[in-house]
Amino acid sequence: MLTLIQNASVYDPEPRGVLDVLVAGSKIAAVGENLGKDLGIRGELLSVIDADGGILMPGIVDVLTHPSGGGGEGGFGNRTAAVGFEEFRDAGITCPVGALGTDSVGRSLDVLFADVMALRDNGIDAHMLTGAYRVPPPTITGDVARDITLIEPVIGIGELAISDHRSSQATPDELRRIAADARLGGTLSGKRGVVLVHVGDAGSGLAPLRKALENSALPVRSFYPTHVNRRRELLNEAAGFARDGGFIDITVSTTPELLELGEVAARDALQEAIAAGAPAERISLSSDAGGSLPVFHDGELAGFSSASPRVLLELVLDVLAREAEFAPLVIAALTRNPAAAVGLANKGRIAVGADADIVVLNLDQPAPSHVLCKGRRLRGD
Ligand code: ZN
Numbered sequence: 001m002l003t004l005i006q007n008a009s010v011y012d013p014e015p016r017g018v019l020d021v022l023v024a025g026s027k028i029a030a031v032g033e034n035l036g037k038d039l040g041i042r043g044e045l046l047s048v049i050d051a052d053g054g055i056l057m058p059g060i061v062d063v064l065t066h067p068s069g070g071g072g073e074g075g076f077g078n079r080t081a082a083v084g085f086e087e088f089r090d091a092g093i094t095c096p097v098g099a100l101g102t103d104s105v106g107r108s109l110d111v112l113f114a115d116v117m118a119l120r121d122n123g124i125d126a127h128m129l130t131g132a133y134r135v136p137p138p139t140i141t142g143d144v145a146r147d148i149t150l151i152e153p154v155i156g157i158g159e160l161a162i163s164d165h166r167s168s169q170a171t172p173d174e175l176r177r178i179a180a181d182a183r184l185g186g187t188l189s190g191k192r193g194v195v196l197v198h199v200g201d202a203g204s205g206l207a208p209l210r211k212a213l214e215n216s217a218l219p220v221r222s223f224y225p226t227h228v229n230r231r232r233e234l235l236n237e238a239a240g241f242a243r244d245g246g247f248i249d250i251t252v253s254t255t256p257e258l259l260e261l262g263e264v265a266a267r268d269a270l271q272e273a274i275a276a277g278a279p280a281e282r283i284s285l286s287s288d289a290g291g292s293l294p295v296f297h298d299g300e301l302a303g304f305s306s307a308s309p310r311v312l313l314e315l316v317l318d319v320l321a322r323e324a325e326f327a328p329l330v331i332a333a334l335t336r337n338p339a340a341a342v343g344l345a346n347k348g349r350i351a352v353g354a355d356a357d358i359v360v361l362n363l364d365q366p367a368p369s370h371v372l373c374k375g376r377r378l379r380g381d
Helices: 035-039 087-089 109-121 143-148 172-189 207-213 233-245 257-262 264-277 312-320 323-333 336-342
Strands: 002-011 015-024 027-032 047-049 055-058 060-065 091-098 125-130 154-162 194-199 221-227 249-251 283-286 294-299 300-306 358-361 370-373 375-381
Touching: 002 323, 015 035, 047 233, 060 221, 060 249, 060 283, 060 312, 060 323, 060 336, 087 109, 087 375, 091 109, 091 370, 125 143, 143 154, 143 172, 143 249, 154 172, 154 221, 172 194, 172 207, 194 336, 207 221, 233 249, 233 264, 249 264, 257 294, 257 358, 264 283, 264 300, 264 312, 264 323, 283 312, 283 323, 283 336, 312 323, 312 358, 323 336
Parallel strands: 002 047, 002 055, 060 091, 091 125, 125 154, 154 194, 194 221, 221 249, 249 283
Antiparallel strands: 002 015, 015 027, 055 358, 294 300, 358 370, 370 375
16 A cells, blocks of 8 residues: 655655655655656555645654553552553654653553553554663563563663662662663664663762763663753753763653753753754653653642643644744654664654654644554544
8 A cells, every 4th residue: 555645844854845755555665756746556556645735754753651651659649641542643653662660569561561562553653661760670571681682562671760769779780780681682682772761850960870881881872861851950961971972861741840940941951952062863852741740839749740742742833833943953853863762763764664654744733634653544534
C-alpha cells in the first residue's frame, strides 16, 4: 500500500519547503516535488492525503513518558493516571519511551511492558526502559543486561535517580556497574543501552555521573540526564556535559510555581544551553507525560497534578506561530536528537528509508490533522 502526502511544508527536521512525501508500507519511500505526476499509479493502490500547505514533521520521539502513570510520592492518593493511545496520538507522539519512576513498589515493569505492548497494538511504536529510580534496579528477567538483550521494546534503563532525596543515593561504583550492564545488553542486541538519569533538586547535580565516568571505559553518552532545566546552574552544568559528548534532556512540563522556584522554561532552556556551548544536536525535549507535578496553594504544597503529553505539540505550535526561525531547533529536539540519543536510527527523520512516522499540523488547530506511525494512519482521513 502506498500513501502520497501532497503539498506539505516539510521539516525533516530542517525546513525543506513545500514537497510531497511517499510512504510505502512502514517506510518513507520518496521525498520530492510533485511526486504524484511520475508515479503512474491510481486507484486502490495509492491513497492520497492533501496536507493543504500544513507543516509535515517527523513523529515525536518522547524519551520520558509514564504510560502506566507515575507519582505516588505524596501517598497513594497522589498516584497519577495511565496515559493511553489517543493521548499520545493526538499529541503527535509516535514513539514514546515508557518508564517507571519514583514508584516501583506499587507499579511494576510487567505492567509497564503490557501497557507498551497495548500502545503497539494500537499502532504507536512505543518502547520502554527497565529499572526505575532505585538501585539495585528492578528488572523483568532479574538482570539489566538480560532485559535489554532479550526483550525487544526495552532499549535502556531509567529513569534512574541521582541528586534527589527519593533516589537510592547510588555510589559511583554502582552507577558505573549499571551503565556497563546496560551497555553490554545494548551491544548484544544492537541497541544503545542508554541510562536515562532523573536529576533531582540536590546541589550535587551531575557530579555523581562525572564521578562514575572518571577512569572508566564508558563513553559519556552512556548516561542521558533529564530534567536538566530544573535550575539554571544545573542547566549550565548539563551544557558542559553535552559539550563533552553527552546527550541532555529538557523537561517541557512545568507549572507557574516551578518556574517561580527557578526552573527554566523549556524554550528558554534550549536556547540557553546552546548559548552555553551545548551542541544543538545533543539536546532533546521530553514531556514526562503521566509524571506528577506539584500543585501549590498560597506557597504550600497542596497535592499533585499529572503532566500532559500535549506540552510538546503545544510548544511546536507556539514556536511556529511566533518565532518560526526557532522552529527547526525545537522540532529537531523533539525528533532527530532524542532518536539519536536512545539509538533509534530509523526514527525522527523525514528521509528515504526512515520509518514513516509522520505528523501533519495546521497552525490554527490544536491537534495534528494527520498522524502516521510506521505507515499506519492513526489520525486523519
Ligand atoms: Zn524524573
